[in-house]
Amino acid sequence: MQIKEFLKKLSEAxxxxxxxxxxxxxxxxxxxxxADEIQVDxxxxxxALKRGEAKDDLPRRSIMLAGHMDEIGLxxxxxxxxFLRFATVGGFDLRVLLAQQVVVHGRRDLPGxxxxxxxxxxxxxxxxxxxxxxxxxxxxxxxxxELSQWVRVGDVITIRRQFTELAGDLVSGKAFDDRAAxxxxxxxxxxxxxxxxxWDVYAVATVQEEVGLKGALTSTFGIAPDIGIAIDVGHxxxxxxxxxxxxxxxxxxxxxxxxxxxxxxxxRLVETAKSYExxxxxxxxxxxxxxxxxxxxxxxxxxxTALISIPLRYMHTSVETLSLKDLERIGRLxxxxxxxxxxxxxxxLGLKKAHT
Amino acid sequence: MKELIKELTEAFGPSGNxxxxxxxxxxxxxxxxxxxxxxxxxxxxxxxxxxxxxxxxSRKIMLAAHMDEIGVxxxxxxxxxFLRFTRVGGVFPLTLLxxxxxxxxxxxxxxxxxxxEKRDEFPRMDKMYIDxxxxxxxxLNRKVGDVAAFxxxxxxxGQRLTAKAFDDRIGxxxxxxxxxxxxxxPHDVYFVFTVQEEVGLRGALTSxxxxxxxxxxxxxxxxxxxxxxxxxxxxxxxxxxxIKVKDRGMLAHSGxxxxxxxxxxxxxxxYQFEVxxxxxxxxxxxxxxxxxxxxxxxxxxCRYVHSPSEMVDYDxxxxxxxxxxxxxxxxxxxx
Numbered sequence: 001m002q003i004k005e006f007l008k009k010l011s012e013a014x015x016x017x018x019x020x021x022x023x024x025x026x027x028x029x030x031x032x033x034x035a036d037e038i039q040v041d042x043x044x045x046x047x048a049l050k051r052g053e054a055k056d057d058l059p060r061r062s063i064m065l066a067g068h069m070d071e072i073g074l075x076x077x078x079x080x081x082x083f084l085r086f087a088t089v090g091g092f093d094l095r096v097l098l099a100q101q102v103v104v105h106g107r108r109d110l111p112g113x114x115x116x117x118x119x120x121x122x123x124x125x126x127x128x129x130x131x132x133x134x135x136x137x138x139x140x141x142x143x144x145x146e147l148s149q150w151v152r153v154g155d156v157i158t159i160r161r162q163f164t165e166l167a168g169d170l171v172s173g174k175a176f177d178d179r180a181a182x183x184x185x186x187x188x189x190x191x192x193x194x195x196x197x198x199w200d201v202y203a204v205a206t207v208q209e210e211v212g213l214k215g216a217l218t219s220t221f222g223i224a225p226d227i228g229i230a231i232d233v234g235h236x237x238x239x240x241x242x243x244x245x246x247x248x249x250x251x252x253x254x255x256x257x258x259x260x261x262x263x264x265x266x267x268r269l270v271e272t273a274k275s276y277e278x279x280x281x282x283x284x285x286x287x288x289x290x291x292x293x294x295x296x297x298x299x300x301x302x303x304x305t306a307l308i309s310i311p312l313r314y315m316h317t318s319v320e321t322l323s324l325k326d327l328e329r330i331g332r333l334x335x336x337x338x339x340x341x342x343x344x345x346x347x348x349l350g351l352k353k354a355h356t
Numbered sequence: 357m358k359e360l361i362k363e364l365t366e367a368f369g370p371s372g373n374x375x376x377x378x379x380x381x382x383x384x385x386x387x388x389x390x391x392x393x394x395x396x397x398x399x400x401x402x403x404x405x406x407x408x409x410x411x412x413x414s415r416k417i418m419l420a421a422h423m424d425e426i427g428v429x430x431x432x433x434x435x436x437x438f439l440r441f442t443r444v445g446g447v448f449p450l451t452l453l454x455x456x457x458x459x460x461x462x463x464x465x466x467x468x469x470x471x472x473e474k475r476d477e478f479p480r481m482d483k484m485y486i487d488x489x490x491x492x493x494x495x496l497n498r499k500v501g502d503v504a505a506f507x508x509x510x511x512x513x514g515q516r517l518t519a520k521a522f523d524d525r526i527g528x529x530x531x532x533x534x535x536x537x538x539x540x541x542p543h544d545v546y547f548v549f550t551v552q553e554e555v556g557l558r559g560a561l562t563s564x565x566x567x568x569x570x571x572x573x574x575x576x577x578x579x580x581x582x583x584x585x586x587x588x589x590x591x592x593x594x595x596x597x598x599i600k601v602k603d604r605g606m607l608a609h610s611g612x613x614x615x616x617x618x619x620x621x622x623x624x625x626x627y628q629f630e631v632x633x634x635x636x637x638x639x640x641x642x643x644x645x646x647x648x649x650x651x652x653x654x655x656x657x658c659r660y661v662h663s664p665s666e667m668v669d670y671d672x673x674x675x676x677x678x679x680x681x682x683x684x685x686x687x688x689x690x691x
Contacts, residue, residue: 154613
């Protein structure tokens with residue numbers, strides 16, 4: 001599938017952390033075209049294996065690619081006089097919740113809206129304040145007695161937002177964090193079918209990243225790869241945010257470096273981008289990356305890990321914006337990086353020779 | 357079961373000092389399980405072996421309840437024999453004033469407070485001390501590092517019960533009662549009594565690694581929204597055990613959550629769904645053990661959690677046992 005179509009499908013699907021099933025099926029459909037095996041682990045991460053063509057006398061090596069398929073969302077906490085109170089799952093910004101359209105995933109899907117008290121009935125103080133979570137509520141239009149038939153405490157709520165093509169190469173939508181990375185990985189697998197690669201590739205769509213990197217933690221443990229690359233989003237250039245803290249949307253993959261990233265993985269990615277003339281940028285990450293890479297790196301005895309960021313504006317809103325060209329470049333960079341993996345690199349990294 | 361609850365809640369067991377609780381549980385559990393062991397951290401791991409049943413897939417199930425309770429630890433002894441202290445787990449300073457504490461050897465202390473600068477000043481722990489009644493430092497039998505727990509006897513209020521350390525001795529009591537009532541099961545059921553939950557789920561982390569379960573259920577207390585001007589929360593005492601959807605640390609496995617809710621409906625056991633905005637349980641650590649565990653939580657609604665006078669509803673407790681016995685007797689359906 002074209003990267004744009006795949007991203008649109010993924011973005012418009014509902015998959016709050018812990019409830020990724022419908023997104024997972026979309027990923028399965030796409031990845032299964034290129035993979036030799038697909039499995040879903042206990043936590044729900046989808047693991048696609050594309051086998052490498054290793055020479056018999058060499059150890060069997062593997063690389064894990066991780067992008068998370070969960071999105072931030074909401075959860076019903078209480079039914080009150082025909083309205084719904086809710087909590088957040090993951091880091092939602094309360095400023096951008098007002099007047100959003102939502103889907104309440106009750107016994108059936110119900111369209112709803114996050115209600116907003118009109119300015120006329122607010123005091124001046126109220127008008128200037130971010131509305132706190134306990135003052136927010138959702139209206140699905142049902143009378144009180146009918147509401148309780150369809151909705152229960154704990155039901156999941158997602159934001160409803162259509163994928164939009166902006167002028168030029170940019171697109172906008174929800175949950176690009178981090179389904180855009182899943183689209184990149186899909187593109188990489190597709191590209192790999194035209195290349196030869198010796199290492200096994202585990203393409204993983206992880207779950208529950210937004211609530212503590214949990215899918216990456218467990219799937220990495222299960223796979224036990226030799227090396228790993230996480231793909232996540234990084235803040236793109238926009239007004240009001242320093243250039244120092246952003247990467248350029250349309251500037252190509254932002255290759256991370258810092259304590260979360262193995263220096264040899266970083267330099268190998270940069271060399272690959274250079275030698276194939278793929279536009280790229282570097283992204284200094286001085287501490288916790290807050291991504292799946294953070295969990296992957298310290299799994300088991302430790303895994304040389306890299307991080308590629310997709311330049312993305314307006315993170316954790318329903319109008320996340322990115323460049324499609326950047327996604328294609330990331331997919332291609334990943335594929336070329338993988339195709340060039342050989343035993344010498346494993347030796348350079350000091351990987352154990354244990355498994356053959 | 358009330359006798360058992362009384363015995364467990366009145367036992368001494370701040371995090372890291374769970375020995376007395378473990379001995380009580382060992383004594384009660386021994387005849388209902390096939391294996392008993394204590395792991396290096398102090399977790400009590402017991403196994404009731406499954407009898408294969410045709411048509412039912414046998415699973416390795418871990419039930420976890422933590423033995424430890426919150427407490428205080430002596431950090432400094434002054435010249436006159438007053439003891440400065442700090443918290444073991446989430447102790448609120450407000451609940452300390454006027455309290456008595458007890459040490460492992462059974463000796464008692466009372467908590468005093470420096471003169472506040474303002475009359476209505478919020479009490480701070482570093483402005484408090486423990487007075488064990490020592491005439492002077494020479495006659496003091498306490499030292500830095502000694503740990504104390506609240507003193508508060510169990511009281512049966514009829515429908516409701518109050519005691520210290522319902523968090524999580526009520527979970528321990530429920531696991532014990534479940535082991536006692538569970539006649540046969542197709543699953544290998546590990547009843548695990550964990551240590552050090554209150555200081556970071558540390559016993560669950562290691563015991564889950566050791567047990568390697570397929571499915572896990574933590575049994576612990578949760579907050580309620582049914583007291584005057586409480587923080588809004590749709591959990592009440594007496595409305596049945598609560599099946600966790602989410603807390604601050606984890607999202608329950610949706611398959612486990614549904615399996616519990618469907619079983620409760622089949623058995624006619626009342627239940628409520630729980631979304632807890634603060635706090636978490638052993639299930640958080642178990643869930644991400646090794647390559648992941650399908651983990652959920654059965655919560656006992658509890659008022660005044662982490663105070664010396666917690667309160668639960670006896671029906672909720674009994675219904676939790678009924679539900680667990682039902683869950684363990686049949687197939688695990690994670691949908």
